Amino acid sequence: MxxxxxxxxxxxxxxxxxxxxxxxxxxxxxxxxxxxxxxxxxxxxxxxxxxxxxxxxxxxxxxxxxxxxxxxxxxxxxxxxxxxxxxxxxxxxxxxxxxxxxxxxxxxxxxxxxxxxxxxxxxxxxxxxxxxxxxxxxxxxxxxxxxxxxxxxxxxxxxxxxxxxxxxxxxxxxxxxxxxxxxxxxxxxxxxxxxxxxxxxxxxxxxxxxxxxxxxxxxxxxxxxxxxxxxxxxxxxxxxxxxxxxxxxxxxxxxxxxxxxxxxxxxxxxxxxxxxxxRDGEGATKLVEVRVRGAQSDESAQAIAKTVIGSSLVKSAVFGADANWGRIIAAVGRAGQPVDPATVDIRIGDIVTLEQSRPVPFDEDAALEYLKGDTVVIRVDLNMAGGEATAWGCDLTYDYVRINAAYRT
Amino acid sequence: MxxxxxxxxxxxxxxxxxxxxxxxxxxxxxxxxxxxxxxxxxxxxxxxxxxxxxxxxxxxxxxxxxxxxxxxxxxxxxxxxxxxxxxxxxxxxxxxxxxxxxxxxxxxxxxxxxxxxxxxxxxxxxxxxxxxxxxxxxxxxxxxxxxxxxxxxxxxxxxxxxxxxxxxxxxxxxxxxxxxxxxxxxxxxxxxxxxxxxxxxxxxxxxxxxxxxxxxxxxxxxxxxxxxxxxxxxxxxxxxxxxxxxxxxxxxxxxxxxxxxxxxxxxxxxxxxxxxxxRDGEGATKLVEVRVRGAQSDESAQAIAKTVIGSSLVKSAVFGADANWGRIIAAVGRAGQPVDPATVDIRIGDIVTLEQSRPVPFDEDAALEYLKGDTVVIRVDLNMAGGEATAWGCDLTYDYVRINAAYRT
Missing domain, CATH: 3.60.70.12 (L-amino peptidase D-ALA esterase/amidase)
Structure with missing residues (x-):
């Protein structure tokens, strides 16, 4: 419905x-x-x-x-x-x-x-x-x-x-x-x-x-x-x-x-x-949404989406408004799920950064502008089958460290 | 030998x-x-x-x-x-x-x-x-x-x-x-x-x-x-x-x-x-060593040691010189390994903080002093069997975020 x-x-x-x-x-x-x-x-x-x-x-x-x-x-x-x-x-x-x-x-x-x-x-x-x-x-x-x-x-x-x-x-x-x-x-x-x-x-x-x-x-x-x-x-x-x-x-x-x-x-x-x-995660400045599709199954897409959203490197890059697709694909590749290393597309917002696993030149200024927003959507298409999932997280910031390093007094 | x-x-x-x-x-x-x-x-x-x-x-x-x-x-x-x-x-x-x-x-x-x-x-x-x-x-x-x-x-x-x-x-x-x-x-x-x-x-x-x-x-x-x-x-x-x-x-x-x-x-x-x-991990100020023993098997001990060493909360606490054993036991408990919730000992350096899963009052000043050092050893004893393992990592610091948030220019 x-x-x-x-x-x-x-x-x-x-x-x-x-x-x-x-x-x-x-x-x-x-x-x-x-x-x-x-x-x-x-x-x-x-x-x-x-x-x-x-x-x-x-x-x-x-x-x-x-x-x-x-x-x-x-x-x-x-x-x-x-x-x-x-x-x-x-x-x-x-x-x-x-x-x-x-x-x-x-x-x-x-x-x-x-x-x-x-x-x-x-x-x-x-x-x-x-x-x-x-x-x-x-x-x-x-x-x-x-x-x-x-x-x-x-x-x-x-x-x-x-x-x-x-x-x-x-x-x-x-x-x-x-x-x-x-x-x-x-x-x-x-x-x-x-x-x-x-x-x-x-x-x-x-x-x-x-x-x-x-x-x-x-x-x-x-x-x-x-x-x-x-x-x-x-x-x-x-x-x-x-x-x-x-x-x-x-x-x-x-x-x-x-x-x-x-x-x-x-x-x-x-x-x-x-x-x-x-979005209100400790120290977070933005909501990050990772949408995976084209996976072998929904469960497989879930595992990949969670690995990407959980990557400290991806989270730091989002905080820094860095369109660092290399960290995204590295997270996809270590999720322990079936992935064809030759067929992955990655978009940050609407900006295509990787197509069929090959880098696509993109407008860095536009990416920077997009990543400065308060919501960042990362799309990964494995182009294998029909499995899909969405995961949510936040960026990793100085404040996360400050909040969690504070001595218990 | x-x-x-x-x-x-x-x-x-x-x-x-x-x-x-x-x-x-x-x-x-x-x-x-x-x-x-x-x-x-x-x-x-x-x-x-x-x-x-x-x-x-x-x-x-x-x-x-x-x-x-x-x-x-x-x-x-x-x-x-x-x-x-x-x-x-x-x-x-x-x-x-x-x-x-x-x-x-x-x-x-x-x-x-x-x-x-x-x-x-x-x-x-x-x-x-x-x-x-x-x-x-x-x-x-x-x-x-x-x-x-x-x-x-x-x-x-x-x-x-x-x-x-x-x-x-x-x-x-x-x-x-x-x-x-x-x-x-x-x-x-x-x-x-x-x-x-x-x-x-x-x-x-x-x-x-x-x-x-x-x-x-x-x-x-x-x-x-x-x-x-x-x-x-x-x-x-x-x-x-x-x-x-x-x-x-x-x-x-x-x-x-x-x-x-x-x-x-x-x-x-x-x-x-x-x-x-x-020890030379990005932004690290100290080496953290996690020793697990008393586990069901060496493999089980390895999984637990890696979960503890990988916990952002534990890493932040070490950076902040905070003897936060609660984060350690939480990591032990989510490692997906056999753990008896009633028999866990945790020591930070030589300081006993948890015995048989119950908090032990400890000298916070001594713990702070120890955690300020450049090497921190966390010991977890599950008191179940003979499996053991050691894992190494580093603390999570402002510099980690700074290094990894830097825009690629």
Whole structure:
């Protein structure tokens, strides 16, 4: 159905879908006065799905959230703190994550296994639970069904992200207006820490937990799993989706005639958030998009796109506005994928730099001008088969080094 | 036999093993007046072996060198230019590489298939063959069997490396003194280019081409293949070994009682060069060594060590003298290897920061002091089995970004 099946809701947020309220406050985990504890709450049990980091060292909240979603596929709320990742914190860390869950469940009057928890921030330090408890007790009073609540929530999940990231789209299903919205935080560093991606999707569509899980996984593979800031995978990455079912559509299943339309809307929400995370990568000055086509398969194109977007040399060249196609082809060649070394085309923006693997003279001034922009698109065509993929990342800058070299004080 | 079987020759070089001369000159491929064309020549056909980049886009000289070594396992010379990688240069590039080979073979009076060629520098531009031809014609007059010739050669293979890299060891085989020496260039950038590793090993040991190939591959896997500057693999990486056989030892085979001793000497030469390349990585201020033990297998330990050494977050933290073990364990956890999340120890220098996966309070001042040094050793013990490996790299600095963001002018 394509993009016509949904449209962006200006000013929409995670509270736009029916049934959701959100909020945030400062409980004292961050040294600044920015919010550091937030929640999204649904007035009914929402069908829920989650995807989690593949890192072997998974933080305590991931275990707890998996349990909640696993116990019946429904959530009433997700509670998030920033300023402390509750990772590598042992048994105390697990106990703290469970306590966050049960205390917030009690505060809003739902059962504990209807609450998911997420954390981001410093790792290896136990949570200051006195502050967390006080925050949890105050949070229900801050919940709001409008943009204020959503923005408070968005602020509460940020670490050193520079901008809040949210999006909302709507589409019609069975004559009913259905909204799909999302909020995310990206790769910010807070002492001593790593990049953490947290994403939250709300929708009022009626859809079962398993179906939602299927669509969330598909969308993630094509969006959040196609971005890279520095190749590191956090202990805390988590994406949770909640569907209130209050829109009034018939339940979405693969047989529903609008299944693909809803999938496209969900994917779009995830893509907007993923690109926002890439653009706001640590120290980034621009969004870089790598489109690969003509590959042996989509998976092969994905691997190549991710290798190019992850190359420190390509990222540095983009920062320097250098149309350095040599680094692009070198990355293509080391991706471990089938590539015909004689048939590769490379374009930077619309500028052809390599055709059938041979350099093409190009206008360096035009390339420089293009690369100075805030979005850079690199196209690689392998001219072999029909596989294609798109990946997103950012440039590698002095500020990346400055941010990450900072001593933890 | 260990390190006792060989000793370092102070002032030794690729011309120390019997039969070798070397030299270099400026032919005009580099804009500076530094040498950009060099050669090592052996007075007899030397048993030869080579290992090459795994990048799909292999530069023309690699094809030619493979042919030379493949045609009979012997070399009389290797000719190297810097300033131009002769990569992505199509049929003209191949013709140029063949012409370099045949012209130099004629200049020194040997057959063309006894000559290897290597190039490093800008990619996608054809060689200025008029300059190369004049250089080749003048090179035989510059060859010298002492340190001067070796240093001229070392200078000729550098791009933006800051220091020359050479080493020589000697050991006794069958009562004869045998030397093993090497020279290398590392990860320097020259406009518009990528990191290229070139290595050249000379020895006067008597050893067949196949045996030398076996030992060179083994040594490479534990040394050159265990370093990373930025994770990018060049189109031009090449390591060539030549054994003149003039030392007078009985031919080295796996049955020779000193086979292991010679292997250790060769590995040491490769390790010294590999570490020198890592320490001289673009923008690097220190050498970082990651030692992993207790892994399921050596291969598993290698994968983990390379993931840690390649992490931009770990590299930035080392630059900032930040004892950020959280980034180390996160890298361990995403290496895709068997890891027990409950049994990991991490030491930075001698400072224990994590024991059985739990944070250990440590003296931050002592850690800061240690991390300010010019060599940083990170030890990871998985406490699972006996697999171990060591990898080398460098820190990620402002200068890395500066060097690689520079516009190609």
């Amino acid at each position: 394509g993009q016509d099946s949904y449209k962006v809701v200006e000013g929409g947020s995670v509270t736009t879908p029916k049934g959701f309220r959100a909020g945030g406050l400062h409980c004292g985990l961050k040294k600044t006065t920015r919010h550091d504890l937030g929640a999204i709450v649904c007035e009914v049990p929402a069908a829920a799905a989650g995807v989690y980091t593949t890192n072997i060292f998974q933080a305590a909240p991931l275990k707890v959230t998996r349990e909640s979603i696993g116990s019946g596929g429904a959530l009433r709320a997700v509670l998030v703190n920033s300023g402390n990742a509750n990772a590598c914190t042992g048994e105390q860390g697990e106990a703290d994550a469970y306590e966050m869950r049960s205390r917030f469940a009690e505060a809003i009057g739902v059962s504990a296994d209807h609450v998911a928890v997420a954390s981001t921030g410093v790792i290896g330090e136990n949570l200051k639970m006195d502050k967390v408890r006080a925050g949890i007790d105050g949070l229900p009073g801050k919940l709001d069904g409008g943009l204020v609540g959503a923005e408070d929530f968005c602020q509460a999940i940020l670490t050193t992200d520079l901008v809040q990231k949210m999006v909302c789209v709507e589409l019609e299903l069975d004559g009913e207006r259905v909204s799909v919205a999302g909020a995310a935080k990206g790769s910010g560093m807070i002492h001593p820490n790593m990049a953490t991606m947290l994403g939250f999707v709300t929708t009022d569509a009626k859809i079962g937990s398993d179906a939602l899980q299927t669509l969330l996984r598909q969308a993630t593979d094509l969006t959040f799993n196609m971005i890279t800031v520095d190749g590191d995978t956090s202990t805390n990455d988590m994406l949770v989706a909640m569907a209130s079912g209050l829109a009034g559509n018939r339940e979405l299943t693969p047989e529903h005639e609008n299944w693909a339309a809803f999938a496209a809307a969900l994917r779009y929400v995830c893509e907007v958030l993923a690109k926002a995370i890439a | 260990g390190q006792d079987s060989y000793k370092v020759v102070e002032g030794g070089s690729v011309t120390t093993p019997k039969g070798f001369r070397a030299g270099g000159l400026h032919c005009g491929l580099k804009k500076t007046t530094r040498h950009d064309l060099g050669a090592i020549v052996c007075e007899v056909p030397a048993a030869a072996a080579g290992v090459y980049t795994t990048n799909i886009f292999q530069a023309a000289p690699l094809k030619v060198t493979r042919e030379s070594i493949g045609s009979g396992g012997a070399l009389r010379a290797v000719l190297v230019n810097s300033g131009n990688a002769n990569a992505c240069t199509g049929e003209q590039g191949e013709a140029d590489a063949y012409e370099m080979r045949s012209r130099f073979a004629e200049a020194i009076g040997v057959s063309a298939d006894h000559v290897a060629v290597a190039s490093t520098g800008v990619i996608g531009e054809n060689l200025k063959m008029d300059k190369v031809r004049a250089g080749i014609d003048g090179l035989p007059g510059k060859l010298d069997g002492g340190l001067v010739g070796a240093e001229d050669f070392c200078q000729a293979i550098l791009t933006t490396d800051l220091v020359q890299k050479m080493v020589c060891v000697e050991l006794e085989l069958d009562g004869e003194r045998v030397s093993v020496a090497g020279a290398a260039k590392g990860s320097g950038m020259i406009h518009p280019n990528m990191a290229t590793m070139l290595g050249f090993v000379t020895t006067d040991a008597k050893i067949g081409s196949d045996a030398l190939q076996t030992l060179l591959r083994q040594a490479t896997d534990l040394t050159f293949n265990m370093i990373t500057v930025d994770g990018d693999t060049s189109t031009n990486d090449m390591l060539v070994a030549m054994a003149s056989g003039l030392a007078g030892n009985r031919e080295l085979t796996p049955e020779h009682e000193n086979w292991a001793a010679f292997a250790a000497a060769l590995r040491y030469v490769c390790e010294v060069l590999a570490k020198a390349i890592a």
